Amino acid sequence: MHPISVSIPSFRSEDSAMEKGYTVFKIEVLMSGRQHTVEKRYSEFHALHKMLKKIIKPPEIPSKHVRNWVPKVLEQRRQGLELYLQTIIMENEILPKIFLDFLNIRHFPSLPKTESCGSFETESEESSKLTHQPALLFLRDPYLLPATNDTFSNVVIEGVIHGIFYPDLQPR
Numbered sequence: 001m002h003p004i005s006v007s008i009p010s011f012r013s014e015d016s017a018m019e020k021g022y023t024v025f026k027i028e029v030l031m032s033g034r035q036h037t038v039e040k041r042y043s044e045f046h047a048l049h050k051m052l053k054k055i056i057k058p059p060e061i062p063s064k065h066v067r068n069w070v071p072k073v074l075e076q077r078r079q080g081l082e083l084y085l086q087t088i089i090m091e092n093e094i095l096p097k098i099f100l101d102f103l104n105i106r107h108f109p110s111l112p113k114t115e116s117c118g119s120f121e122t123e124s125e126e127s128s129k130l131t132h133q134p135a136l137l138f139l140r141d142p143y144l145l146p147a148t149n150d151t152f153s154n155v156v157i158e159g160v161i162h163g164i165f166y167p168d169l170q171p172r
Contacts, residue, residue, distance in 0.1 A: 011074055
């Protein structure tokens with residue numbers, strides 16, 4: 001089971017002078033306790049479906065052609081698209097990059113869950129090494145304010161420290 005859940009709670013119709021009206025579906029994505037919203041047209045779902053067919057066997061997508069644009073028909077399409085996204089998540093152990101991009105989810109190389117940091121049962125030095133690299137290096141402690149003799153004080157650090165420790169204090 002993936003730590004990702006999706007729903008399409010609503011849709012809205014858009015009218016444009018350049019093209020005929022279309023419907024935008026609001027997709028709510030919840031991953032690792034964080035939620036964000038993505039808005040997509042049906043044509044974007046259809047393009048995703050065509051790309052996914054090249055790498056996985058996706059579920060059926062609701063019909064591209066809708067005879068009338070009454071709310072009941074659009075609600076059925078919304079439900080169908082929601083089920084489509086949820087089925088892709090449920091049926092695939094590893095989600096394709098294309099799918100993650102569609103939902104605006106940053107993707108990371110997947111590591112086997114039990115082997116990423118070694119095992120408790122094995123004592124070998126090789127298996128207990130961490131596999132990550134440092135991402136940032138500070139030449140001095142970034143949490144300390146610059147010395148008072150600095151002509152250009154670090155406004156960001158001052159703001160963060162004042163915001164955390166002195167929220168009622170007005171800035172200089």
